[in-house]
Amino acid sequence: MAAILDAQGLHKSFGAVAAANGINAAIERDSVVGLIGTNGAGKTTFINMITGYLKPDRGRIHYEGRDITERAPREITRMGICRSFQIPQLYASLTAYENMMIGIGAVLRNARLGGFFSRGEPLVPGHNLPAEEVAARILERFGLTDYRDKNAQVLPGGVRKLLDIALTMVAKPRILLLDEPTSGVSAEEKFGIMEMIMKAVRAEGATVLFVEHDMEVVSRFAERVLAFYDGRIIADGAPGEVLNDRAVKRYVIGGELHRIDEELGRGHA
């Protein structure tokens, strides 16, 4: 299968700290890829470099054969790579519905539709529906219909997370990067929410990369796993293979256990 996204030799340092230390990854079209690794392993830096938020010090990123390394986030978004955030980035003073309409407005504008001189109501490209219907449909797919008229700042954490992801869907992304889609969600709800997200996302036919700390979620939803450690990918393959890899067990999953212990206030002896 052809790679839709190809990152080669990505390096990024913040002062003395190397957040990316030679990341190589080719992502196949329509695949679902889980990114695992302890905090600081380079997962979010990887996502930030792909989406143009950070420019790598060295290395190139190609998307469908085009070099996107130097492009701005908005250009990359327009090309079809969208992302959600670890901490939801919403328009806090607007309702869930208005949040969606702002996003749809951006899509219309990029297609030069609905401008000052245009007449009538344009259909949203990719969805072929009027703006209001697109907003309603995506909100429904993410189970957000009941929250439609509530301000984003008063929504519960999990709902904010879902709205953050729903916002990425208005642009019909070809690649979707989800940064910890289930963080802040209770363990019981994780699978249900992930199920809903994947169903909604796959209905649109996007390639998905998601960062996740829960290995059960990873093994259930990812087709392929990239394990990050110290700014590098130390294992790359099917979930069963990667999660049983010795180095991954020691540095990533072991690290995760260590992290949980730290959160619970227990240190390893």
Add this chain to the structure above:
Amino acid sequence: MKRDRTRLVLGAILAAIVAAGPFLPPWLLFILTIAIARGLVALGLMLLLRAGLVSFGQALYYCIGAYTAGALGIGLKVSDVLLQMLAGAAVAALGAWVLGFLLARYRGIFFGLLSLALSMILYGLIVKNEALGSTDGLNVLPSTLFGVRPGEGWLRYSVVVAAAFAGVIAALLVNRYLRTPLGRLAPAIKDNEIRVEYMGASARHAIHVKYVIAGALAGMGGALAATTVGHIDPEMAYWTTSGEFIFMTILAGTGSVIAPFLGALIFGAIHSVAFDLSPNTWQMSLGAALLALILFLPDGLWSLFARRKAT
């Protein structure tokens, strides 16, 4: 979707001015015209305020518009109100377009102070320039309309009608702009610029466009004020003038394109009454009015109407 009654209300206001104008005293027509001139500036400030930006230097474009009208009258003997307003808007828009490349990079206090600094540079330039009348300013020719110089009794009326037409058209255009995807982006820019960029939109471009529109409106208002007062001076670019425009905008609120005109009218009224009652301490009354407003109507006067509609 909620039906937009803005057009209807604007039409009614225009009709009222046209119909009642001949029966109103000249001083009231003068106050109305000045309110329209200032309302145009406040309308532009409202656009910026919706995106979370406060320009402390909108008097820059007000002054550019006024001096453009003055130059047209003195240099080219063009005294047509509408032509002067158009020219004032065009020159101010050009200035805003050029300066916008710089200002659209800044937010918050930096945007405010940079705009203030630019307006004070213009003030300084005019004060030092004898050809522009220095601190004394220049007199502007009495207005004409479509080549006709109205008789003494009709001058104020014809100017207020021309101003009302121009004001209503400007308000309608801005109202339509607010409904375009670019116009709707304003509250999103105010809330979360990162998300705006990650939706494929450019916050900087959107702000630049708003800044040019705001500049054009201020220029239009300045030209109208120049021809109405019959005199221009560098005070029009002074920072206190900018402060008054911000006062009107906050007084009005950002709820409707009609609000800035109402804000300008009420500002004029508060100013006149306060000045009448206590000529030496009128600023204090103005300050008290603003304080009361921020305490009791933080979303501006327009929230009174919006609230009533909601219930």
